[in-house]
Amino acid sequence: MIKIAVLVSGGGTNLQALIDAWKSGGLRGGELSLVISSAEEAFALERAQNAGIKTIVIARKKYPDIRGFDSAVADALAENDTGLVVLAGFLSILGEKTLGAYKNKIINVHPALIPSFCGKGFYGLRVHKAVLEKGVKVTGATVHIVNEVVDGGRIILQKAIDVLPDDTAESLQQRVMKECEWVLLPKAVAMFCNGEEKI
Numbered sequence: 001m002i003k004i005a006v007l008v009s010g011g012g013t014n015l016q017a018l019i020d021a022w023k024s025g026g027l028r029g030g031e032l033s034l035v036i037s038s039a040e041e042a043f044a045l046e047r048a049q050n051a052g053i054k055t056i057v058i059a060r061k062k063y064p065d066i067r068g069f070d071s072a073v074a075d076a077l078a079e080n081d082t083g084l085v086v087l088a089g090f091l092s093i094l095g096e097k098t099l100g101a102y103k104n105k106i107i108n109v110h111p112a113l114i115p116s117f118c119g120k121g122f123y124g125l126r127v128h129k130a131v132l133e134k135g136v137k138v139t140g141a142t143v144h145i146v147n148e149v150v151d152g153g154r155i156i157l158q159k160a161i162d163v164l165p166d167d168t169a170e171s172l173q174q175r176v177m178k179e180c181e182w183v184l185l186p187k188a189v190a191m192f193c194n195g196e197e198k199i
């Protein structure tokens with residue numbers, strides 16, 4: 001059984017999609033065993049607790065630099081025998097210790113079609129605002145491996161949707177989440193659990 005740790009920072013709708021998939025038997029071979037939040041007030045913590053998953057808060061703002069924060073994350077993952085790390089709306093950057101210990105074992109969901117609208121500074125609603133400003137006609141979401149390049153690791157899954165003429169950043173974010181992220185992330189995690197993707 002692969003122990004899965006989910007790293008979150010906010011509302012946790014992607015975490016909820018994983019919980020729903022797990023509870024309905026969609027993550028066979030895997031177990032959601034830990035949720036780490038980089039923010040104390042994240043609603044994702046409540047979602048985890050309601051599902052009976054252990055939670056840990058490692059508040060990013062309590063650490064002066066990435067190194068201390070990253071070290072605390074790496075230690076928590078190791079103490080809980082983590083086999084796969086899933087970044088689900090996790091808005092902090094990881095450092096050498098975690099990336100080194102979990103090479104090819106960390107995946108992230110990004111709310112755009114990488115290599116567009118990604119990298120440092122492209123997160124949350126900012127991504128969708130940039131999509132509208134550029135005037136592209138399709139957008140979507142990407143699940144990829146996390147390495148030292150922000151949003152730069154191997155792509156595992158992508159899904160595209162049309163940008164509609166009357167879209168706002170908020171309406172686009174909602175559709176990208178519902179039609180792309182909440183579908184792709186459980187699917188990618190299931191691929192790691194059933195051996196289709198190597199850990």
Ligand code: GAR
Binds near residue numbers: 181
């Ligand atoms: C999601 O759209 C996720 O893709 C994005 O933040 C949102 C969090 O939603 N992540 C990034 O932008 C990371 N670069 P959630 O907390 O409801 O899952």
